[in-house]
Amino acid sequence: MTWTVENVKRAIREHPREAADALAAIQLGTPSPLTVDVLRASLNPPVTLEDFWVARLIIDGEHRLIERFAVALLARGIALEPPPPEEALDRRVDPLKLAAFLPRATALRCKIMVDDQTVGSGCLVGPSLVLTAWHVIAAQKPGDTPRTSAGQIEVELSDARRLKAVVPPAFESPMGDAEYQGTAPSANVDVEGRKDVALLAMDRPAAVHLRFAPIPTEVPPQFKRTMMYIFDFPNGKDPGIGIGDTKRMPGGVTARWLHNVLDTAGGSSGGAAFNNDFQLRGLHQGKYGASGRLVPLWVFLDDVAKFIEDDRAPKRLWSLDRTATGPIVIGRDAFFDGVAAAGREITRVRGVRIKRLEPEAGPTGLAFSYELLTYLLARHGGDQVLVRITFEEIVGDLDEHIRSCLDAVGVPVAPAPPGDGVGVGQAALEAIMKDRSRVLTAAIDDAAHARNVLAWLFIDTPSVPLPEASRLFLEGFIAAALVRHRIRLVVGGFETAQLAGLEFPSAGAAAGDGPPGFVVEFLGGFTETDVANFLSVASTDLLGEPGETADRIASAAQESLANLPNNNGRYSDADLETVAGRLRPALQGYVDAAANR
Numbered sequence: 001m002t003w004t005v006e007n008v009k010r011a012i013r014e015h016p017r018e019a020a021d022a023l024a025a026i027q028l029g030t031p032s033p034l035t036v037d038v039l040r041a042s043l044n045p046p047v048t049l050e051d052f053w054v055a056r057l058i059i060d061g062e063h064r065l066i067e068r069f070a071v072a073l074l075a076r077g078i079a080l081e082p083p084p085p086e087e088a089l090d091r092r093v094d095p096l097k098l099a100a101f102l103p104r105a106t107a108l109r110c111k112i113m114v115d116d117q118t119v120g121s122g123c124l125v126g127p128s129l130v131l132t133a134w135h136v137i138a139a140q141k142p143g144d145t146p147r148t149s150a151g152q153i154e155v156e157l158s159d160a161r162r163l164k165a166v167v168p169p170a171f172e173s174p175m176g177d178a179e180y181q182g183t184a185p186s187a188n189v190d191v192e193g194r195k196d197v198a199l200l201a202m203d204r205p206a207a208v209h210l211r212f213a214p215i216p217t218e219v220p221p222q223f224k225r226t227m228m229y230i231f232d233f234p235n236g237k238d239p240g241i242g243i244g245d246t247k248r249m250p251g252g253v254t255a256r257w258l259h260n261v262l263d264t265a266g267g268s269s270g271g272a273a274f275n276n277d278f279q280l281r282g283l284h285q286g287k288y289g290a291s292g293r294l295v296p297l298w299v300f301l302d303d304v305a306k307f308i309e310d311d312r313a314p315k316r317l318w319s320l321d322r323t324a325t326g327p328i329v330i331g332r333d334a335f336f337d338g339v340a341a342a343g344r345e346i347t348r349v350r351g352v353r354i355k356r357l358e359p360e361a362g363p364t365g366l367a368f369s370y371e372l373l374t375y376l377l378a379r380h381g382g383d384q385v386l387v388r389i390t391f392e393e394i395v396g397d398l399d400e401h402i403r404s405c406l407d408a409v410g411v412p413v414a415p416a417p418p419g420d421g422v423g424v425g426q427a428a429l430e431a432i433m434k435d436r437s438r439v440l441t442a443a444i445d446d447a448a449h450a451r452n453v454l455a456w457l458f459i460d461t462p463s464v465p466l467p468e469a470s471r472l473f474l475e476g477f478i479a480a481a482l483v484r485h486r487i488r489l490v491v492g493g494f495e496t497a498q499l500a501g502l503e504f505p506s507a508g509a510a511a512g513d514g515p516p517g518f519v520v521e522f523l524g525g526f527t528e529t530d531v532a533n534f535l536s537v538a539s540t541d542l543l544g545e546p547g548e549t550a551d552r553i554a555s556a557a558q559e560s561l562a563n564l565p566n567n568n569g570r571y572s573d574a575d576l577e578t579v580a581g582r583l584r585p586a587l588q589g590y591v592d593a594a595a596n597r
Contacts, residue, residue, distance in 0.1 A: 003070045003080035009050035010250050011078045013289070014184055019053075022072035026065065034060065079186050079251035089225050089245055093276050101278040104211040105241075107158050109231040112136050112165075112200070112270060115151040118236030122155060123272035123280070124212045126311030127205035127379045128322075130155050130165070131213075131304070132270030133283055133295070134174050134198045137165075142174035142194065155202055158210065163202040164595075170307050171199040173300065175285075184288050188255045196285055197300040198270075199307055203594065204322040205379065213272060213280045214383065215308055217345055219298045220281060223248060228259045230284050230292075232271025239263060242271075247291070257282065257294040264292045312379045313340040318538035320375050324587035328580050329372065331530035334506065338519030339376050341507035342488045343384065343454065348510040349519055350482050351456075351489035353503065357524030359495050366492040369523075370458050373490055377456060384454045385411055391462035398470040399436050402457075402477070406444065411455060413443045430472050437476035441484050448486035455486055461493020475499060482516045491518070525570040531557040531579065538587055542594040556586050 012019040020036045027033035034056060043052050057066040070080055112120040112132050120136030139150035153165040175196035176185055185191045223246075230242035244261035248254075259273070264284060271284040273294055282294040316336055320327045338352035354369055370388060377384040387405050403413050448455040459474070466474070479500035481487045491499065502517030504510045510517065532553050539547030548556075560582040564575050571579075 005054055007080045007250060008066070008070055008073065009054055011073050011080060012050040012053055014186060015078050018073065018076045018078055022069055022076060025072050026068045081252055090276060091227055093227065097278055105229070105231055105274065107211045108213050109158060109272060111156040111233050111236070113154040113156055113162065118233060118267050120267060120269045121232040121271035121284070122200070123231070124210055125215060125308050126212055128202045129170065129308060129311045130200040130202065131272070131283060132198050132200060133285055134172050134196045135180070136270045137169070137198055138174065142177055142180055153200065155200060163204065165200040165202055169198045170201045171304055173197050173303065184293060185253055185256060186251050188253055191255050195300045195303070196295050197283065197304070199304050215305060216279065219301055220279070222254045222296070222298055223257065227276040228261060229274045230259070230261045230264070230271050232264060232268035232284055234263055234265035234268045236267045246294070255299055256285065257296050258288055258291045259294055261292055313343045313376065316537045318534055318541060322541070324584050324591050328534070328583070330534045330576060330579070331526035332372065332521070333533070334519060334521035335369065335372065337507040338521065339373065341510065341519065343380070348514055348516045349504065349507055350501065350516045351491070351518050353499070353518035353520050354490065354492045354523050355495050355520060356493060357522055359493065366461060369490070369492060373456070373458060383452065384456060385409060386456045386458060387411070389457055389459045391460060391464060391466065398473045399440055402440060411447050411451065413440070413447050429469060433469060433472035434476035437473050438480045441477060441480040441487060445484040445486045453486070454488055456488045456490065457481070458490045459492065525572055526576065527569055527571065528557050528561055531560055535583070535586070539590050542590040556583070
């Protein structure tokens, strides 16, 4: 048996009932036994009860009594293992990372309000999702059913706006039973399956313009001692950033961590905790003696990652702002699939190729495609950069034109000399353009890596003929970009051009290993099925599963298309505005019903 005096003291402090029982058990038959009441009566502050208790056991029993007491605690399931060796604390901070992190972290923090009172802190992880602690919004003990509401739950963003949160949360996991009573876990089994985390969904994606906490794609280490930055609102106030460092929990507990950030209080629970690499590492949970306690990210990452991915890169959108009056989106499923798949770190889908069914109709729909892409990428919270490459006039040097477009959005790419043997006059024009495009895509990839972003290039269909050199450069550029890790493309038009890359009919067709390519979207017209799918997505999003009934959706879709001309069931994009106007009353009905739930 191994134990330490400090762990015995901790057991007395955190498990008073078991400690009192153990004290009585080791003195059975002893006249005038030592009791908790006797200890309390003899206690002289500032000496703590646990210090006095252990000192009396050592004095009265010449260490034998303290050993018997430790054995009795172990028999009652109280862990007394000596603490692991203390890890070295890394206190170094990259000043450039710090300067970039502080504005972002200030924007992503938020208050959790219940009936107009600040009850906790939260952290934006998507345009409509907020992480906080479960106990912040809990209205009942863990495990109680049915679930009752804590009241009207709202999220107050850093720009002072308040948004209603949907109940129940997108994900929730209660705290441990003993934690709910104020006792910290003494072993991981005490909180197995109990994570004290809630993922709140706001009633609309109002935080698109704000930054979100980056979420790692892999589970972080269970423990690494580091500095800790906590963004919280103790007692509903904003005293600034809490700075401290982390420490292990006693008894081998890894499902919770300790930190020594001072002045956390009521309202701090759910506050986001970042390490000195400015990565999210957990949520502040509460007090642990003079220390604070964290729920580390690894405990709940797998539970919330899919919700966050879908919020940042939704498979479908019905409205750009989730309102009945905003721009609505009908029949763009392939576009959504392609953008979502291309946004992943590892993927064969490197973008979307938009082909118009009627190229002679002009760039109808392509401009909205750019607007739609802008909105989708904004939902990622700053880790995706969008560059539009236009050809509204004859471009003399496409290499320099692309560089200037990148520079305009804050991604400067320095010019580079051509490779050996492919300078002007040294090789055929095709070889020269191919080499210059290779050099440029490498430079863009390096710049994106340096900023830790994905660089999206939206390449517009030309409104003027492209010179031969520009055409060759563009073809080489697309081919070279497809194999770059940090570059994604959306190519609009160019229906007759033979461009590099496989063409996938859907994101699912790109599963498995193989060369990269584009998801192809055929743009032009829409069908009754597209309208029905739109209504299904909207009603499910606002009302929850199953949303509106299939019969009512079919009826509404048919009514919206009544008396409109069609060609074998395909309606013209020119009639989209008419259809949208006919659908808005039904959409407003969904919005109102969701608000009154």
